[in-house]
Amino acid sequence: MPRTHRKMTKLDYMLKFVFLTVGAVVMAVALELFLVPNDIIDGGITGISIILSDLTHLPLGLFLFFINLPFLLLGFKQIGKTFTVSTLYGIAVMSVMTSLLHPVPAFTSEKLLALAFGGVLLGAGVGLVLRFGGSLDGTEIVSIILSQKLRMSVGQIIMIINLFIFTAAGFVFGWDSAMYSVFAYYLATKVMDIVVEGLDESKSVTIISGEHEEISDAIVQRLGRSTTLLYAKGGYSKDDTLMIYCIVTRLEVAKLRSIVHEIDKKAFIAIQSVSEVLGGDFQKKGIH
Numbered sequence: 001m002p003r004t005h006r007k008m009t010k011l012d013y014m015l016k017f018v019f020l021t022v023g024a025v026v027m028a029v030a031l032e033l034f035l036v037p038n039d040i041i042d043g044g045i046t047g048i049s050i051i052l053s054d055l056t057h058l059p060l061g062l063f064l065f066f067i068n069l070p071f072l073l074l075g076f077k078q079i080g081k082t083f084t085v086s087t088l089y090g091i092a093v094m095s096v097m098t099s100l101l102h103p104v105p106a107f108t109s110e111k112l113l114a115l116a117f118g119g120v121l122l123g124a125g126v127g128l129v130l131r132f133g134g135s136l137d138g139t140e141i142v143s144i145i146l147s148q149k150l151r152m153s154v155g156q157i158i159m160i161i162n163l164f165i166f167t168a169a170g171f172v173f174g175w176d177s178a179m180y181s182v183f184a185y186y187l188a189t190k191v192m193d194i195v196v197e198g199l200d201e202s203k204s205v206t207i208i209s210g211e212h213e214e215i216s217d218a219i220v221q222r223l224g225r226s227t228t229l230l231y232a233k234g235g236y237s238k239d240d241t242l243m244i245y246c247i248v249t250r251l252e253v254a255k256l257r258s259i260v261h262e263i264d265k266k267a268f269i270a271i272q273s274v275s276e277v278l279g280g281d282f283q284k285k286g287i288h
Contacts, residue, residue, distance in 0.1 A: 016086070016132045023128030024090045026121050027136055028097035034118030042122060042188065043162035043180045044139030045071070051165075051172050059102065061095035071138030074145065080224075083251065086134030094136055111180055119184040123191025131195060133254060142227040144249060147266065164250060182245035202274040203253055207244040207260055207266035208232070216244050218259050247274060 031042070031050070041047040049063035061109050066093050076084050108114050124262065129136050143157040150157070170178035209215055216227045230243045248256055253271060 001255070006073070018171065019128050019132045020086060020090050021093055021132050023125045023132070023134075024136060025095035025097050026123070026128065028094050028101055030118045030121035030125060031060070032098050033104060034114045034121065035184060036063055038109065038111050038118075038180075039177040040112040040115060040118060040184050041169050041173070041177075041224075042137075043185045044137040044158070046137055046244070047162070047169065047181070051168055059099050061097075061099040062128030063100055064098065065091055065095040068138040069144040071142050076143070077201070083135070085131060086129075086132070087136070087138075088127060090129045090134040109175075113186045115180050116187070119187030120191050122184070123188035124195055126188065127192040127195025130192065131254065181202050187197035196198050203248050204252060204272045204274050205244075205246050205248060205253075205256060205285070206270040206272075207267055208241065209244075209260070209264045210241070210269070211264045212242045215260055215263050216261060216266065219244070219246060219256065222259055223256055225252070227255075 013172070034189070035041065036050055041050045045067050046064065049060055049067055052058075052063050052067075052231075053060040069088075072084055072088055073090075106114070108116070112219075114129050135141070139158060139161060141163070145156050147153060166182055169181055173181075191233050207215060212229065216229060219225055221225050225248055226244050227244050227246045231240050232243045232246055234241065257269065260269055
C-alpha cells in the first residue's frame with residue numbers, strides 16, 4: 001500500500017507566508033533606507049532597476065517588478081509553480097515596500113555605515129526568502145537556464161552579469177559608489193551563506209534510508225531530478241542497503257529535504273558543495 005505523503009499544513013503555509021513577507025520587507029528597508037540614498041547598488045536585476053530608476057526618476061518598485069516578471073515566466077518550467085508563485089509574491093511585496101519607504105529619510109549618509117548595515121540587511125532578507133522557497137531576483141533563474149545552453153557554471157554567468165552592472169554603476173553614480181557597491185554585494189552574499197544552507201550553485205546529496213526506493217521515486221517525480229542508487233554495507237550492522245545519490249541546484253535543497261523527511265524523518269542526508277557539473281543530463285524535467 002503506497003505511503004501517504006504529509007502535505008503542508010495551514011501552519012506551514014502561514015509560516016512560509018510570514019517569512020517571505022519579512023524577507024521582502026527587510027530587503028526593501030536595506031535598499032531604500034541604506035543603499036539607494038547613498039548611491040550604492042546591488043547586483044543582478046535589482047542593480048539594473050536602481051540604475052534605471054535613477055536615470056528615469058521613476059519609482060524603483062516599478063522596475064523591480066516588471067523587469068523580473070518576464071524572467072520568472074521564462075524560467076517557469078525550470079523552477080516550478082510553487083517557487084514561481086513564492087518568488088512573484090516576494091518581489092511584489094518588495095516592490096510595494098520600496099515605494100512606501102521612498103519618502104522616509106535615509107538612516108545614515110555615511111557610506112561605510114550604509115554599506116555595512118545595508119549589506120547585512122540585504123543578505124538577511126534575500127536569505128530568508130530563499131530559505132522559504134522563493135527568490136527576490138530573477139538573475140539566478142536566467143543564469144540557470146543559460147548555464148544549460150552555454151556550458152558555463154551559474155556562478156560564472158552571474159559574475160559576468162554583475163561585472164557589467166557594477167561597471168554601469170561607475171558611469172552613473174561614480175567609481176567610488178561602484179566600489180562600495182561591490183563590497184556591499186560581497187557582504188550580502190556572505191550573510192546569505194549564514195541564513196541559508198547550500199548557496200553554491202550545485203549540491204551533491206547522499207541519502208541513506210530504509211525507504212530508498214520510495215524516496216528515489218519521489219525525487220524523480222516531484223523534483224524532476226534523476227537519482228543513482230549505490231550499493232552499500234553498514235559498517236556496524238553489516239546489513240546490505242542502497243544509498244541514493246543526486247545533484248540538485250541550491251534552490252532545490254530545501255524542497256529535497258522536505259521530500260525526504262515526509263517519507264522518512266530518520267533518513268540520513270549528507271549535502272556537499274559541487275563547484276561544477278559537467279556532462280550528463282542535468283536539465284530540469286519539471287517540479288510537481
